[in-house]
Amino acid sequence: MNNVKAFCFDVFGTVVDWRTGVAREAEYFFLKHGLSDIDPYEFADAWRDLYQPSMQACRSGERPFTRLDVLHRENLETVLANYKLDVGAMDANELETLCSAWHRLDPWPDVISGLTRLKQKYIIAPASNGNIALMANMAKRAHIPWDLILGAEVTQAYKPAPQAYIRMADILAIAPGAICMVAAHNDDLRGARECGLRTAFVPRPTEHGFGQTKDLAAASDWDIIALDFNDLAEQAGC
């Protein structure tokens, strides 16, 4: 790991707690519309369940690369319809506000301190499937100290497609082996390792709520296995 120059981060789940953040705004939306019988956490999960299939259409070439903000909006309408709600009767601005809940997610408590330490020595950037504006607005609101914003819109590829990692290294002009991908998801790290990147696993055991069964532990001998971002900084010599 001595030659690593940049740490690139998965964001949804790894840096921010998307489930709590989306549920918080969904709860407000449902209360306002007299729909308080809908569990906002279940709703957040249902919305998120459409995430991978919607990106898969772009990965497979079935549709051209499309920003996550657009996919999130399409998926929001789908999930509301699945709840038997009349999306057409809803105010477009209110739907847009709910959709932009993804721009207002809070980082896990160790993130700002850990990233601030890592930033002293390394380039730090999100390597998220989120689009540029989404990442920029999130970082601005939560004071996430990225050096620059990378990710799907910059590489025009959704992880774990190899191009998402390979183009990132090319854009940074840093060899893949001098970039460390950080994620709470083993499949993301598998994709990164296959492209020659270094890998760091940070578990987020409540990303999917209490009772989570997936990604509770490292599934391989990743280069770093850390408790949280402060431990990651420590292990990276910061």
Add this chain to the structure above:
Amino acid sequence: MNNVKAFCFDVFGTVVDWRTGVAREAEYFFLKHGLSDIDPYEFADAWRDLYQPSMQACRSGERPFTRLDVLHRENLETVLANYKLDVGAMDANELETLCSAWHRLDPWPDVISGLTRLKQKYIIAPASNGNIALMANMAKRAHIPWDLILGAEVTQAYKPAPQAYIRMADILAIAPGAICMVAAHNDDLRGARECGLRTAFVPRPTEHGFGQTKDLAAASDWDIIALDFNDLAEQAGC
């Protein structure tokens, strides 16, 4: 200007003093090669003179979009050859180091304080013809506190082509009229205004050295005409 959400900056000349920075590294290179009779400032100017023509080939569609690091390297070989030097006999790593002088330019003295103030209230980003790695490395070294890095490689267009401004607004998901382009160059602001952006002029009267004749003053009624970045922050209510 009340609805402005983001300030986007020209970089070479406006944020950093490219001429002094390039001359400094060229002087070292020439001393090392026993070429101390070459004036490093004249050399920097000659290298920079190839900048616009090389981008013009991309703007016109004569060649596909090509990163500025690549154009800088091609132009370096051309300018060395123009000085009757044998580029082929030079060490490739040394040429690469000289070429990356553009990554190690210093900001004008008012930049860090002015940007730090603006960042409290606005999104701040470079909208440079420089590529992403160039901007990221420059910012990391000089502690330029960008929120994100935009510019030619992100938009795949070289200013003042309209797509450079229009795609930037689209990527930020901010209306053009809520973005203020900041530059020491009237033609950059003209391009931005034609695309509906707000404009701020900050003069850099020694960008081209003492005796500069171009861009000494605002050539139009730009939305803001500031003395420097601190005055810009002041006028922007920071």
